[in-house]
Amino acid sequence: MDRQQKIIEMFDTISPTYDRLNRILSLGIDKGWRRRACHTALKTYGKSAALLLDVASGTGDLVLYWNRASKKLNLPIDHVICVDPSVKMLEIARRKVSFAEFLVNEASAIEVADGTADLISIGYGIRNVVEIDRAISEFFRLLKPGGVLLILEFMQREKQSFVDKLMRIYISKVLPSIGRAISKDERAYTYLPESIAAFLTKEALVEKLQNAGFEIVEARDETFAISTSFIARKPQ
Numbered sequence: 001m002d003r004q005q006k007i008i009e010m011f012d013t014i015s016p017t018y019d020r021l022n023r024i025l026s027l028g029i030d031k032g033w034r035r036r037a038c039h040t041a042l043k044t045y046g047k048s049a050a051l052l053l054d055v056a057s058g059t060g061d062l063v064l065y066w067n068r069a070s071k072k073l074n075l076p077i078d079h080v081i082c083v084d085p086s087v088k089m090l091e092i093a094r095r096k097v098s099f100a101e102f103l104v105n106e107a108s109a110i111e112v113a114d115g116t117a118d119l120i121s122i123g124y125g126i127r128n129v130v131e132i133d134r135a136i137s138e139f140f141r142l143l144k145p146g147g148v149l150l151i152l153e154f155m156q157r158e159k160q161s162f163v164d165k166l167m168r169i170y171i172s173k174v175l176p177s178i179g180r181a182i183s184k185d186e187r188a189y190t191y192l193p194e195s196i197a198a199f200l201t202k203e204a205l206v207e208k209l210q211n212a213g214f215e216i217v218e219a220r221d222e223t224f225a226i227s228t229s230f231i232a233r234k235p236q
C-alpha cells in the first residue's frame with residue numbers, strides 16, 4: 001500500500017474517536033481559528049456563493065463554521081460539498097451536517113467541473129495530501145475567477161521559539177499518549193508530529209500558491225504561530 005493510501009486508511013481507523021479526541025487535545029483553541037478564518041474568507045469573497053467545496057472535510061467541522069459565517073455576514077452559500085477520500089470520516093460528517101453533499105475524492109483529483117466553485121477550504125488537511133502541487137492546481141482549476149481559497153494548517157517553523165519548543169513537547173510526548181489511550185491507535189498521534197516536522201514552512205506554501213497563479217490575501221499566524229491561516233484568490 002502506498003503512503004497516501006496508508007494515511008487514508010489511518011483516518012478510516014480513527015474516525016469513531018476523532019471528534020472526541022480532537023476536542024480534548026486541541027483544548028478548544030481551534031474553534032476561534034476556524035471561526036475567524038471562515039468569516040474573513042467569506043468577507044473577502046464579499047458576495048453570496050453558489051458552491052463551497054470543503055476538501056479533506058473529515059467529520060465536517062469546518063463547514064459548520066462556514067455556515068455560521070454565512071448567517072452572520074448575510075451572504076448565503078447555496079450548495080456545500082464535503083470532499084474526503086476517507087469513507088468512514090465522511091460517514092460521521094453525514095450524521096452531523098444536514099445541508100451538504102458528500103464526495104469521496106482525494107484533493108488531487110476532484111470530480112467537479114472547472115470554474116464552478118466560489119469558495120474552497122481545506123482545514124488541517126493539506127499536510128496529508130502527498131501530491132500537494134496537483135491538489136493546489138486542482139483548487140485553481142475548480143475556482144471561478146475571483147474565487148477564494150482558505151487553508152488552515154500547522155506549519156513547520158524554521159526558527160523555534162520558546163512556545164514552539166513547548167508545543168513540540170506537547171505534540172510529540174503528551175498528545176500521542178492521550179491519543180493512544182482513547183483511540184487505541186498509536187499511529188495516528190505519532191503521525192501528527194512527524195507530518196508537521198516533514199511539512200512545508202509558511203513561506204514555502206505561499207510560494208507554491210503564487211506559482212500556481214493565486215494572489216495571497218493573508219498568511220496569518222494564530223496563537224504563537226501554532227496554526228496558520230492562508231487566504232488566497234484566483235485572479236479575475
Ligand SMILES: C[S@@+](CC[C@H](N)C(=O)[O-])C[C@H]1O[C@@H](n2cnc3c(N)ncnc32)[C@H](O)[C@@H]1O
Nearest residue numbers: 011056057058086089106107123124125128129
Ligand atoms: C486532520 S483531518 C481534518 C478534518 C477537517 N477538515 C477538520 O478541519 O477537522 C484530515 C483529513 O484529511 C483527509 N485526507 C487524507 N488524505 C487526503 C487527500 N489526499 N486528499 C484529501 N483529503 C485527505 C483525511 O481523510 C482526514 O479526514
